[in-house]
Structure formats: C-alpha cells, structure tokens
Amino acid sequence: MSNIHPTAIVEAGACIDPSATVGPYAVIGPHVSIGAGTTVGAHCVIEGRTTIGVDNRIFQFASLGAVPQDKKYAGEPTELIIGDRNVIREFCTFNLGVPGAGGVTRVGSDNWIMAYTHIAHDCRVDNHTTLSNNTTLAGHVHLADWVTIGGLTGIHQFVSIGAHAMVGFASAVSQDVPPFMLVDGNPLSVRGLNIVGLRRRGFSAERIAGIKQMHRVLYRQGLTLEAARAAMAELPAAHPEAAADIALALAFLDASTRGIAR
Numbered sequence: 001m002s003n004i005h006p007t008a009i010v011e012a013g014a015c016i017d018p019s020a021t022v023g024p025y026a027v028i029g030p031h032v033s034i035g036a037g038t039t040v041g042a043h044c045v046i047e048g049r050t051t052i053g054v055d056n057r058i059f060q061f062a063s064l065g066a067v068p069q070d071k072k073y074a075g076e077p078t079e080l081i082i083g084d085r086n087v088i089r090e091f092c093t094f095n096l097g098v099p100g101a102g103g104v105t106r107v108g109s110d111n112w113i114m115a116y117t118h119i120a121h122d123c124r125v126d127n128h129t130t131l132s133n134n135t136t137l138a139g140h141v142h143l144a145d146w147v148t149i150g151g152l153t154g155i156h157q158f159v160s161i162g163a164h165a166m167v168g169f170a171s172a173v174s175q176d177v178p179p180f181m182l183v184d185g186n187p188l189s190v191r192g193l194n195i196v197g198l199r200r201r202g203f204s205a206e207r208i209a210g211i212k213q214m215h216r217v218l219y220r221q222g223l224t225l226e227a228a229r230a231a232m233a234e235l236p237a238a239h240p241e242a243a244a245d246i247a248l249a250l251a252f253l254d255a256s257t258r259g260i261a262r
Contacts (some may be wrong), residue, residue, distance in 0.1 A: 005042075017043070023060065029227055030067065048096045053109065055082035061091050068095040068121035070139065076103070083109035083127070094119040101140060105215055111165045114151075132169075144179070148197065162252045164201070166194040176256040178218070179249050180211050210235060210242025214249060219262065229253055 004010060004022040013030035021039045022028060023218040029047035029195055034040065038052055041060035046052070048065030049246045058064070065080045070237075081104060088094075092113055101122045108127040117131045120139045125131075138157035143149070147161050150169035161167065161177040168184025168191075177183050179257040184192045193215050198208055217223065217231045232250055236243035253260065 006251075017054075029065065041090075048080060050080040050082070050096075052082045055084055056082065056086045056088065059086045059092075059115075062088055063091075063093045066093065066095055068098050068139070070098050070121055073098050073121075075105045078103040078105075078121075080105045080107075082107045084112045085109055086113065089115040089117075089133075091115055092117045092119075095121045097122045098139075120157075126163075129202050146197065146201065149261075150184070156258075159258055160252070160256065163248060164194055164197055166197055173261075174258070175261045176258050177250070177261050178234070178252050180215070181261070183261055190261055204241060206239070206241035207245060208242075210239030210249075211245050213239060214242070214246055218249075219258070225253070225260075 003020060005024045007024045007027045008022045010028045011030040014028045015033040017034060017036040019036045020034045023040055023042040025042055026040050026044045031049045032046050033051045035052055035054040037055040040058045043060050044058055044062045046064045050065035055219045058093035069145055076099045080094055080096050095105060095256035098104045098116050098121045100110060105119060105121055106124050107125045109147055110128045111125060112130045114131060114133045117135045119125060119137050122140045123137050123141045124142060124146045128146045132149055134152045135149045136154045138155060140158045141155050142160040144163040146164045148166040150167055150171060152170040153167055154172055156174040159173055159176055162179030164180045165177045166182050167173060171184045171188055173188055180193055182191045184191060193211060196207060213235055232246055235246050
C-alpha cells in the first residue's frame with residue numbers, strides 16, 4: 001500500500017483502508033482497524049483492539065489502545081473505539097477499557113483533542129468536544145457533546161460533565177458538572193453559564209433566557225438541591241423555548257452519582 005511509509009510496522013491482521021495514511025516509524029497492531037481518509041503521524045503506536053473511523057488526523061507520537069493503567073487488568077480483550085473527523089494531537093494517550101465496566105473506551109466524532117491529553121479506561125467522550133493541552137481524564141469519565149476543557153485540568157474517575165459545559169484552566173474536577181455551566185478552580189466552583197459557547201452554537205435569546213433562569217434556581221436562590229429540582233421542573237411553562245434544555249439538565253441531576261459542583 002503506497003500510503004504506508006516503508007519504515008512503518010503494520011502487523012498481520014491489521015485492517016487499514018487503502019485511502020488511510022500511515023507515517024514513518026508508526027507501529028500498528030494486529031487487531032487495529034483504521035478507516036478511510038484517516039492519517040496516522042510518524043512514530044504513533046496504535047495497538048490493542050482499536051477501531052478508528054474515517055477522516056481522523058492523528059499527529060505524531062500518539063499512543064492509542066495501550067493496556068489500561070489499572071492493576072486489575074489481566075490482558076482481557078477490551079476495546080478502544082474512535083469515531084470520525086477527530087483531531088488528535090501530539091503525545092495523546094487513549095487506553096483500552098477494563099472488564100466489568102463495559103470494557104470499551106469510546107471517543108465520538110468531531111472532537112478537537114490537544115497535545116498530552118490522557119483518556120483513561122472506560123471513558124466516554126461524545127462529540128464536538130474541545131480538550132486543551134494536558135487534559136487528564138481518569139477512568140469512567142463521561143464528557144457529553146460540546147464540552148470544553150481548559151488546559152492542565154484533571155478530572156476524577158466516574159465524573160460526568162454535561163453538554164455545553166466549560167471547565168476553565170488548571171481546574172480539579174471531582175464532582176459532576178451540570179450542562180451549560182462554566183466552572184473552574186481548585187476546589188471547583190461554578191462561575192456562571194457558558195453563554196459565549198451557547199451563542200456560538202446558535203442558541204436563541206429565548207433559550208438562553210430559560211437556561212439563565214435555571215442557573216439562578218440551581219445556584220443563586222439558596223435552595224436545597226431537591227427544592228431547586230422541583231422549581232426547575234416548573235420553568236418550561238414560562239420558558240417553553242428552553243424546555244428541552246431544562247429536561248436535559250434535570251435528567252443529568254437524576255443520573256448524577258458523585259453530586260454536582262455547587
């Protein structure tokens with residue numbers, strides 16, 4: 001295959017689309033599948049049961065599909081699944097899953113993942129996220145669509161960050177972050193709403209007004225969490241344009257296992 005550099009090592013069994021490109025000194029393991037149009041940079045190592053979709057750009061020195069950093073892992077056939085059109089910059093490390101927790105680490109599509117990002121076992125990164133340099137995800141973390149993470153941020157295992165939330169630079173995230181919120185710091189604090197992100201994604205003024213009111217109920221009125229949830233459930237009557245957004249936030253609160261950042 002002319003798109004594979006002669007110095008690359010591609011082990012027997014690997015499935016590489018003819019339109020994919022593999023750069024110098026890359027190593028591709030026998031259980032790897034790489035889709036059409038994906039580019040693998042020089043010195044990358046892609047191993048394990050790793051499936052990569054179409055039109056991804058993987059920069060030099062990335063390590064994808066290595067065994068998880070979990071002492072309980074004993075070589076079981078777990079997976080890493082990466083979607084389409086992702087940008088994965090230098091020195092990123094994505095690990096396989098572990099048994100007993102689904103056994104799959106998943107990265108969706110259209111994500112912008114900057115250098116030195118670590119995605120640990122059984123994480124789920126959805127779509128359109130931006131992970132700045134040195135973002136570190138411990139095991140079982142879930143990032144929903146359109147999440148933005150500032151550089152040098154660490155995220156505790158089992159934490160969930162809701163859709164359209166933004167985490168600022170050098171933060172320590174040990175509790176769940178509800179959708180739409182803007183948080184930062186160590187200890188983590190909710191600073192407000194990710195209004196700039198919502199406007200960039202075409203949210204109407206009416207939708208944003210409803211989300212603002214939801215934020216006030218949850219964070220600015222001194223209510224208990226249960227009282228805030230009850231008040232949030234009444235908001236769609238006054239803000240019908242934001243009904244789906246409020247429902248998304250309520251569902252997130254119902255599913256939270258670590259408690260939310262408040």
